[in-house]
Amino acid sequence: MSEKISLQLKVNGRDYTVRVAPNARLLDVLRDELMLTGTKEGCGIGECGACTVIMDGQAVNSCLVLAAAAEGKEIITIEGLEQDGRLHPLQEAFIKHNALQCGFCTPGMIMSAKALLDKNPHPTRAAIRAAIAGNLCRCTGYEQIVAAIEDAATHMAGRE
Ligand code: FES
Ligand code: FES
Numbered sequence: 001m002s003e004k005i006s007l008q009l010k011v012n013g014r015d016y017t018v019r020v021a022p023n024a025r026l027l028d029v030l031r032d033e034l035m036l037t038g039t040k041e042g043c044g045i046g047e048c049g050a051c052t053v054i055m056d057g058q059a060v061n062s063c064l065v066l067a068a069a070a071e072g073k074e075i076i077t078i079e080g081l082e083q084d085g086r087l088h089p090l091q092e093a094f095i096k097h098n099a100l101q102c103g104f105c106t107p108g109m110i111m112s113a114k115a116l117l118d119k120n121p122h123p124t125r126a127a128i129r130a131a132i133a134g135n136l137c138r139c140t141g142y143e144q145i146v147a148a149i150e151d152a153a154t155h156m157a158g159r160e
Pocket of ligand 2: 100105140
């Protein structure tokens with residue numbers, strides 16, 4: 001068995017030190033070491049997007065990222081979105097538009113949407129669809145999800 005390695009990770013603005021196997025995935029470290037279980041595992045092979053987090057501004061599948069590769073990067077998970085007990089506008093919009101049913105895809109979907117809106121605050125419907133193309137939802141049919149992201153973008157633009 002390989003020796004564990006020590007890593008410094010910055011997640012949701014907080015610094016953590018963890019000792020993990022060299023081949024530990026970021027997904028497992030988030031869920032099992034940091035107890036940030038909002039990030040979900042669906043396929044484990046980069047196909048479903050349930051494990052999406054933001055790393056240095058990019059939406060990434062955390063099942064495909066070695067934890068060691070996340071050292072020195074800024075990681076944001078779904079738990080990092082609420083501020084002072086208030087849901088993020090994307091979270092509020094998903095509730096308002098009934099954009100979730102079982103909810104398993106939702107954290108990943110919202111993280112992909114956040115990465116989009118951080119770069120492009122006024123996306124077209126096509127840009128929204130492209131941004132969530134790697135996030136599979138077996139429940140909703142996607143229409144409500146696209147509407148929620150559009151609504152959140154409008155709401156956030158109104159705050160600027
Ligand atoms: S669990 Fe990572 S893409 Fe499906
Ligand atoms: S709400 Fe169930 S998979 Fe999307």
